[in-house]
Amino acid sequence: MFSNDYLSGCHPIVLDAIVQSNMEQTAGYGKDDYCERARLKIKEKLQKKDADIHFLVGGTQTNKIVIETFLRPYQGVIAVETGHIATHETGAIEATGHKVLTIPEINGKLTAKQLEAYYEAECHNHMHEHMVSPGMVYISHPTELGTVYTREELKAIYEVCQKAGWPLFVDGARLGYVLNERISDITLADLAKYTDAFYIGGTKCGAMMGEAAVIMNPHYQKDFRSMIKRGGGLLAKGRLLGIQFDCLFSDHLYEDICYEAVRYALQIKKAFEEKGIQFLVDSTTNQQFPIVPDELAKELQLAFGFSLWEKVDEKNTALRxxxxWATTPNEVLELIGFIHSL
Amino acid sequence: MFSNDYLSGCHPIVLDAIVQSNMEQTAGYGKDDYCERARLKIKEKLQKKDADIHFLVGGTQTNKIVIETFLRPYQGVIAVETGHIATHETGAIEATGHKVLTIPEINGKLTAKQLEAYYEAECHNHMHEHMVSPGMVYISHPTELGTVYTREELKAIYEVCQKAGWPLFVDGARLGYVLNERISDITLADLAKYTDAFYIGGTKCGAMMGEAAVIMNPHYQKDFRSMIKRGGGLLAKGRLLGIQFDCLFSDHLYEDICYEAVRYALQIKKAFEEKGIQFLVDSTTNQQFPIVPDELAKELQLAFGFSLWEKVDEKNTALRxxxxWATTPNEVLELIGFIHSL
Amino acid sequence: MFSNDYLSGCHPIVLDAIVQSNMEQTAGYGKDDYCERARLKIKEKLQKKDADIHFLVGGTQTNKIVIETFLRPYQGVIAVETGHIATHETGAIEATGHKVLTIPEINGKLTAKQLEAYYEAECHNHMHEHMVSPGMVYISHPTELGTVYTREELKAIYEVCQKAGWPLFVDGARLGYVLNERISDITLADLAKYTDAFYIGGTKCGAMMGEAAVIMNPHYQKDFRSMIKRGGGLLAKGRLLGIQFDCLFSDHLYEDICYEAVRYALQIKKAFEEKGIQFLVDSTTNQQFPIVPDELAKELQLAFGFSLWEKVDEKNTALRxxxxWATTPNEVLELIGFIHSL
Amino acid sequence: MFSNDYLSGCHPIVLDAIVQSNMEQTAGYGKDDYCERARLKIKEKLQKKDADIHFLVGGTQTNKIVIETFLRPYQGVIAVETGHIATHETGAIEATGHKVLTIPEINGKLTAKQLEAYYEAECHNHMHEHMVSPGMVYISHPTELGTVYTREELKAIYEVCQKAGWPLFVDGARLGYVLNERISDITLADLAKYTDAFYIGGTKCGAMMGEAAVIMNPHYQKDFRSMIKRGGGLLAKGRLLGIQFDCLFSDHLYEDICYEAVRYALQIKKAFEEKGIQFLVDSTTNQQFPIVPDELAKELQLAFGFSLWEKVDEKNTALRxxxxWATTPNEVLELIGFIHSL
Structure with a gap:
């Protein structure tokens, strides 16, 4: 029930749009009107007309295709050690010939300071041609640990990237969960301004499946569709993705349903806090990582779903x-009641 | 209207199943009950319990992941020159490090005789280690040109493959359109028997999207899910694919809706024939390739959709x-009337 | 004896230089004075100070590293069907993720007209993103069949390349054999002018091993050493290559020893011609391809080495x-005598 | 002078053999008698007739080709963080599509205990298909830090590998420096027994260039030459490598000249120790890593060559x-005198 954010299908409004359009006949591969309409709605929020927007099916696919597009063969992508591309993509990045150059995470995040130090070291690296050269930077917002960047932090990272000549790519698999000023001051327009590319996650944020890749840097826009096709990511009935993003970007649906989920997560967080339970990090989004004694973990397991995140020490485990968007008030109330009763 | 077979969404029965299950919560990545049920139904038709069945999103993805699984790095895949992997996948196979070794097609097909000759030549190739070694065989059934293999032909190809040590992989993007004894005597059980792997196409045969890869050779079954994930093909909400194949493989839906489409195609074929129009090949499936004078092509364009296939000579063009499953009797009648009126 | 051009070690002058320098201690990886001196001598002949010159060990290595440097992931390299990269490199190009896009050869050569037609077709290719895009052009001078380009032909090819935005790369594995005005009017300075990169072959032209890659297009010069290292082509004792090219580019050694070999080849050609024997192509360089009846081939085999090139028909075979540089007058005389005696 | 072990050409005996054979004509690509003779001599030392031995030009090349041969696409290679493939090969391993899975080094070495723990974790990894699977193990003997394995340690590692189904590959770029019982009790026969493959380094051990890859596991012997050609590592005049290994494996030349070098290194080590200088690790081979104050490093720089290895802290640096084989007694005496005088 709380084990991940892709347990259910899609938001009913999205589903309805798919159903309504089912028997229509449209051009394939994302060249239909639904995709075009979705692109226009997204561009409006980006406040950038020259954004290049493509709909792909999943996150690993999107990450690998963008990264392969951005790097020269001898370059690698900088990411934190907990970055999705560094851990849970079965070597999809290496499959494209590139190393993931990892930096220790700080609350799941990369800091401009770390990046600056990396850049300084690289400038004085006398082994340059014997080592993988950093060629771009990858961060997630929110991070794998549910933490968020501020606009200042993003801007600072982007500035180092600009200086170093490294394009910046933001993985937004859960972007919906931070598009509210109470959670992060970074808007879609900021992402358009301070990144070279990012993606707007659909799969975990109300869609059946699908991610919208936004390529801002014109240098990488050319023939990106060829990259998608080669990477096995060009959906024949591309309109399915366009329809979903068209819905999600109408009437603030995307932001609203995700923010609701965050509110529930923060209620759960509070319930654990009131029991004196510590957290792995101070997450303000839809993922919460309480650290509980192993026995308590077993007890919790009887009642509600969660993920075992990692063993913290001999006797304690961090849960996720x-x-x-599919979480109901009743589910949350029940869980909170159970926590209180522990 | 007749330009391709992925213009519409999915068959209403499939859609209904997706709608009905939308709010259920299930495990991700194909580990849900719907996928399991679909696997069982397919296995029943295969008459093989040890088949390894995986649901992927699209055809290019499926082709590249199976082929990369089957080949050693220095090997290539044999295909006819019109094979989908040789022409229309933007180098997806080469992206995995492998060459497509092409052989001229005969009515879109590869023959056992050609393959035997290729094998003989390879056995006496004194440049062996300077050349890409053939490592597997890829055919499509039906072919890109709508032609079909007979069971004898398939068996003969498989026998050469067995002798040569080359696994045989059948691309079944349009498999539904040949699963009727009036079209081809090859059954699913035959495919299970005479191939090392094949896939059952959903995208073009009634599903919203999705292909069912069937790995018969146990040698390649191990860790195929890792290959899918690495290739960007593991759908988070994998059940979406399972639900669709569960429907399609209930009550002969898959075979029935596709056969209906073939019947329509043959009516169109007949109408062209009655006008004395020749065809690129003698297709007996849902794709028909009449060769028409360029002026006639323009006239046809005014009324109904089709694809420009290729210029046959200065003055004539092959259309597709x-x-x-979405074609209606009225559409067909109208088209036939139009052809008669020419 | 005549089976190929890498039977012996290296020219005695080159050997002597290696011997003389053996106990010197120099920097590794091509950063020594010998390499620098060789680069300067080559640049002088190129009449270009901004050429970027790198010494690699072998041809396949050089081809694969240059091609991977020039292409974007979704692009392929245009070559004739008999091109070395298309036939005899065991998929080294595909190993870097790229398709070799072949065009039929005309006397082993590619023509500007063919290339122009390819470009035109590509401009109107409505399947663009579903197909590998041509991204560069590869030719060999002399070709695999010993034929040569003229300056006009090279220039015309380069002009199409410029228009199409395709860098031009010339494989010069046997370049020494054409650097004489009696054979081809293309000079090293012309290659510097009308290509984006080329390589000067050492292995088959007097060196023990080694090829000098010349990158003219500044866009691809950056970090080429990283590409070499990644491709496994950066020789630790790089000076070995520099010493050899330093020798070969002193006192016209490279051109002179190769031209001598061509003169011998033309004598052998004449002897066959006088016997009324036909040739596969009209080669004017160090490789000659007489077509002889199979029985005669057996007879020739008793006396001198050659390569079986290809069966021309049921009864005749082309020999190479x-x-x-290592061929001696006596060897040639003996062979000619034998031919006359047939 | 002491900055690395590839400053000079090759041992005079090796050079002489190259000179003597220069004008001979032999088959190419390692199919000559010299290579065959060298293979026999090596096999004798291995006490294994079924070893498969190939001569390649350099270490990075050898590592990447062996590793690509051993792994399935979704697998990675386990190595310590200081492993050459993890640091100084510009992503050559990633270029073949594989991740290097790093484990912290202990004195430059990997322990069986670490490996056992890694294996245990992998066995219980519920994220298996979302992560790169370990597929083989890479160690260096001696290590990058000059430390050595004992036979017991090697055997223990091999046993874990056997249990886990991971082939073991030993990088022997400096193998000559440990083939003496006073340094390590591991013999060539032990390597043949307790590894799936290893290579005998020539470049750093008396040869001009060249490494002898020894494939013990029959499963990987098939078509290894195709892998070499594809990887750009098949030298046209392959005999050059055979001649060198033939010499090096006659009359204990390989072992003797390397042991002499180790004796010199240990004298230098002793001189530093007598000055109370600490070392990065306790190396017993031809590389020594004294940690000296930065000012002293500058002083040393005036007199003799060395490599800056790494900053140890604010004020001290480890030198290498x-x-x-080319080091002379005089050079060593002079350096020792200088150290004493500090």
């Missing part, structure tokens, strides 16, 4: 509770 | 008319 | 006779 | 002093 995840809410989504 | 495609039917699908 | 190859001379090199 | 390297001896080789």
């Amino acid at each position: 509770y995840c809410t989504s | 008319y495609c039917t699908s | 006779y190859c001379t090199s | 002093y390297c001896t080789s």
